[in-house]
């Protein structure tokens with residue numbers, strides 16, 4: 001771990017970089033994980049490294065959808081496990097969701113390492129392990145098409161942070177409500193998902209847990225109203241507006 005001063009203006013971002021670099025050395029992450037992280041950092045910088053109003057709106061809708069779900073599943077890849085494994089497990093416990101590993105660059109070694117991260121974060125049941133049964137997800141090829149019969153395969157609502165576009169699209173085509181957390185509002189995943197939270201995973205998950213506590217006592221009709229009134233395309237459009245305002249503001253520099 002590098003010695004980073006808490007007074008450094010990019011302290012939190014540098015801490016996360018260190019965590020990712022360390023996890024890469026330990027073989028938890030895919031070879032391209034740091035590139036994906038860097039893309040996320042660039043968008044986060046443009047978004048002011050804060051949770052913006054459209055993200056808060058999506059967080060509310062996503063939480064309502066998860067509370068309404070019969071079989072909610074939280075899908076975890078390498079980046080998600082390293083950046084926010086504990087928050088994913090805590091959120092799953094809070095809403096009684098299942099946790100399932102799904103890796104784009106799947107190897108038995110990485111699956112075991114991600115499983116270890118989740119178990120040491122307190123997960124008692126992890127699906128998608130190397131020896132687990134699985135059914136292929138229609139419309140997808142390769143290892144990422146693996147879906148646990150009691151997990152993603154039968155889920156009605158799936159949270160897929162930092163997902164690839166093909167898998168998000170395939171899940172939507174199977175009539176599942178797909179919630180993603182992705183800092184890039186232009187990614188295919190962001191555009192194709194049912195509810196897109198354009199925010200950093202590390203900020204969005206604690207806010208989702210706070211929202212669960214807020215919405216837990218609500219009537220189903222109130223939760224349904226929140227979900228039905230949410231317009232993902234409009235919300236992404238509002239995020240893109242924020243980004244363009246950011247650039248206009250900086251024209252003076």
Ligand code: PTJ
Nearest residue numbers: 030033036039040077078103104105162182183184200201
């Ligand atoms: O562990 P694996 O094998 O499943 O591989 C995981 C990665 C992330 C490497 C793989 O799925 C991949 O290549 O993803 P992409 O296609 O690069 O997409 C990752 C998306 O996540 C990009 O749109 C990034 O902007 C976004 N992103 C990166 N870091 C964050 C993020 N979004 C939210 N919070 C972040 N911290």
